[in-house]
Amino acid sequence: MYIYFGIIVFVFGIVIGSFLNVCIYRIPKQQSIAYPPSHCTSCSSKLKWYDLVPILSYIILKGKCRYCKHNISIRYPILELITGLLYFFIYVKFGIGIVFMKYAVFISIMIVIGMIDFDTTDVYFKTIIVGIAASIIFLLLHYYSGEFIIDYIYGGIFGAGILSFIIVITKGGMGWGDMEICLVCGLFLGLKLTLVMLFLSFIIGAVIGIILILSGVKSRKDYIPFGPFVVMASVITVFVGQNILNWYL
Incomplete structure (x- = not known):
């Protein structure tokens, strides 16, 4: 059960990390963090749900936009991974x-x-x-x-x-x-x-x-x-x- 909850917390942290990436990108540009929906910052193509799976989408797409093939910064999956790990370690130290x-x-x-x-x-x-x-x-x-x-x-x-x-x-x-x-x-x-x-x-x-x-x-x-x-x-x-x-x- 302990490991099970740990995995859930880790995955939850990765998802939160994806949201944090949105905040980090949009807040300095004075953009809403909710609208418009996630899109490629290069070609503005609206991203499908399967383009937004944290870490996995980056790996599957080989770090490129599905539509314009523009490189996606590796910082995005790294921050998602770090957030997931931090959430996991908080869980290990303090519990739920x-x-x-x-x-x-x-x-x-x-x-x-x-x-x-x-x-x-x-x-x-x-x-x-x-x-x-x-x-x-x-x-x-x-x-x-x-x-x-x-x-x-x-x-x-x-x-x-x-x-x-x-x-x-x-x-x-x-x-x-x-x-x-x-x-x-x-x-x-x-x-x-x-x-x-x-x-x-x-x-x-x-x-x-x-x-x-x-x-x-x-x-x-x-x-x-x-x-x-x-x-x-x-x-x-x-x-x-x-x-x-x-x-x-």
């Missing part, structure tokens, strides 16, 4: 319940925000609103299940506060969108895990930044979006953040 739902929603929102930031260097406020709204729903669920929610509120305040302080001190070294991302993270993770997330995001950002500069991909003057580092740190924090706290304390 409110915590699973919370972190599945959280990571999904973070993937959309992070990928859009990576593509455009912008954080779209509508994605932040979705994140805040989702966090409030789960705060209410925590509250009605008898948990104290003040820690999550402190987490949001702390995450947003630290980034705001850095933005003011560095005079634009980071963007206000980064502050908004950390606000959402704090509301989902709580104060202590937000501390871990921020620590990891700065470490990841520093390491990747140094690698990009030394490899010549970026120069010291180039802007490197911080959002993707926060997303990576958030995912790590969901799975091992408490272990890091226990080890440190």
Whole structure:
């Protein structure tokens, strides 16, 4: 039964990953995520249901549009697979319940925000609103299940506060969108895990930044979006953040 549910969760995650791809592509273009129906971004041909089976359709079609033979980015099936795996690992760690739902929603929102930031260097406020709204729903669920929610509120305040302080001190070294991302993270993770997330995001950002500069991909003057580092740190924090706290304390 455990394996059976694991497979279902994995497949469900892959399907959600396909939807996240739609969000990542359409939101920056100010397009509806529901209409028009899925279509080829090259020839605009409406895709049939059998063209939209996550991962499998890409493999069967050999990474090309069925109608115009234009190459389809391999990023689509990779993100679907990653989302499926993340959902599976959340299930393994937390089981099926409110915590699973919370972190599945959280990571999904973070993937959309992070990928859009990576593509455009912008954080779209509508994605932040979705994140805040989702966090409030789960705060209410925590509250009605008898948990104290003040820690999550402190987490949001702390995450947003630290980034705001850095933005003011560095005079634009980071963007206000980064502050908004950390606000959402704090509301989902709580104060202590937000501390871990921020620590990891700065470490990841520093390491990747140094690698990009030394490899010549970026120069010291180039802007490197911080959002993707926060997303990576958030995912790590969901799975091992408490272990890091226990080890440190």
